[in-house]
Amino acid sequence: MPNATISRLRSESRTVRARMLAAMLAFMTAGLIIAGSVSYSLQLAALNERVNSDLLQEIDELRRVSERGVVTNAGVSPHITVDSLLKTAMQSGIPAGYESFVAIIDGKVRYLPAGQHDIDLGDGRIVRAVLDQASPDRIVTTDTRAAGETVRLAIVPATVEGDQAQGYYVIGNAIGAQRSNIYRAAQTYALVSLATVALSGLVGAVLIGRLLRPIKRLREATEQASLEDLTRRVEVPDSGDDVAQLAGRFNMMLDRLELGFKEQRRFLDDAGHELRTPLTIVRGHLEVLAVDDPEDVRQTRHLVLDELDRMQRLVHDLLLLAKARRPDFIKPGPVDLEQLVVDVHDRVRLLARRDWTFDQRAGAIIVADRERLTQALIQLAANAVKFTGAGDTIALGSAVDETEATVRLWVRDSGPGIEADDRERIFERFGRAKDVGRGVEGSGLGLSIVSAIADAHGGAVELDSVPGQGATFILVIPMHTLGKQKS
Known part of the structure; x- marks a missing residue:
């Protein structure tokens, strides 16, 4: 087999291994990316829905506080001032994680919850944002930045009949910090996925190499097979899979080729021997032919034609045997x-x-x-x-x-x-x-x-x-x- 052909087969073998590994890693990477992206999007959507639900729950709590009134020694009486309403709301409200409250009356912070919280709604930038977005006629929901994080605010107007003061009950949720947690989880997922792909690539290269080993031996056998030596066979693994069947079929093909070439050599040897005899006879008689003797010419002509007829019959029979293996015979x-x-x-x-x-x-x-x-x-x-x-x-x-x-x-x-x-x-x-x-x-x-x-x-x-x-x-x-x- 020419060296150029052998080099091409080796290159194709390496290419097949690389393409199989690349395809496996590409599908794995695509699957991990799709799974990660879908999970990330679903978590963000769930976070957004949960934060909005928490804000609505706190707004409902303020409404219930307004409807219950204020408890005194004489009983329960309606709130008569905005300050009383917001104070009661601040006292009854318990901020959950990532939540905080603030009560603003006439543009100034009046009440803040006690203790440490994830966000400081008393920060001047948040107060200015609240006052810029606030409306005495409706509840306003908006996102703003505080301390480098996004905060979602629900600005609820608070008014009491007979009190001219304008109050706002502000509920804040640190949605940005929660998004950061999801983002860090996505980063961790990406790093783990990258490591998984790398490890899968190493393991896949080893496994593909083992799977293709019979094909490698098959290639080596084809490199060493020639018309002079068709005795080499490929080792057939015991796995019984497609590769093993391919190796077995290849050995069967070599058996047929070896038998065919042996028959061809014997056929050519026999045909050469049988054709050589009449040719030798014809040549011998022509060499000793007496041209000036009509009887010798006549006898030689008869013998030559007879030998040529025999050669023609022999060639016809040889062609018939050659056609015997054709499907249309x-x-x-x-x-x-x-x-x-x-x-x-x-x-x-x-x-x-x-x-x-x-x-x-x-x-x-x-x-x-x-x-x-x-x-x-x-x-x-x-x-x-x-x-x-x-x-x-x-x-x-x-x-x-x-x-x-x-x-x-x-x-x-x-x-x-x-x-x-x-x-x-x-x-x-x-x-x-x-x-x-x-x-x-x-x-x-x-x-x-x-x-x-x-x-x-x-x-x-x-x-x-x-x-x-x-x-x-x-x-x-x-x-x-x-x-x-x-x-």
Whole structure:
């Protein structure tokens, strides 16, 4: 594999790891930001609602004080002065946290609650803000700044019939300080979130590295795999996840590639050997050709054409075997088994003077490639002719095995049979039996073609032979019927 390609694959591997980690951290960061922002907004809204509710509660308390009047030794009597009303309100009111009160009469601070409070409503700036915003006819709610903090004020006018004094009952809530608490909590949340993202990034980098380790080994295996060495395999983890399945599928692919390259090398070696022989013969005869001898020219021409015909048949068979692995090698369609065997018999009985006969003819209609099955049976018949003589029997037959759901097509001959040691060799490309095949014409590809046709149908070729008692070659293919057997 070129160095540039290897570098690109390594770079892409690192990029995948970085992109996975970046995507994980981006989603986590976005989630934390959204959660924090929503929480911050909800807390501010809840604070604003709570402060307004507290101010309304204090205003209601002032109204109840005004309605109750003042308690004396003689009983309860209405407030007769603004001062009495505000004094009673200040005495009965208990400021909650972040709250304070102040009573202002005729522009001056009259009463302040005792003790320490979060805000000092007697501060001159707050008093001026109150007097600037106050209205004798309505309650005014406003925010102002005091001591660097925002304070929300409710300015309630206080009047008593018969008293000319103008009083204001002012309730203050340090909403700014409470907002600061929420803001500090948000800052803490942000710091914790940042630390969480950083820690998640470190842990994620380690975990992603472990998850991608099989892919790294896969990359290393692809770097070291070449046409000269396809034996390296990837270690498959026991996790059973997608990565483990990918590693397993990759090993299976290497197995197929290794087998394919081995077959290709053997195929090229065998083809080169078989083609070299006729070329050598042609060259040898042409080199010694006597041009001025018409008879020698005629004989040489006949021999050269004969060798070229043999080379043409060999090339045709090689191309056919090369196409056998293509998906369009088989074109299924309805095939009448009985008619198929009869048609093949009519063709092959003219090959030689033999006792051509039938063993059995099944009457089923199956789904298969009629042309390829015909080709396979003719090839088996031609092969039987080579190893038999005049008067020998060659029989064709077909049967349907309902139990195994298979179709069997065969060619049987009464020739010399096949030795046990030759049964596998004869199905190999250019394979021949040790003794019987000598001197027999042919490329040695016939049975390989038959086997390829059977494989393309999802079946196989079986051989039933006893030396000295003939041989039966059987195509066994899965049965895909279009109809029932004929009676």
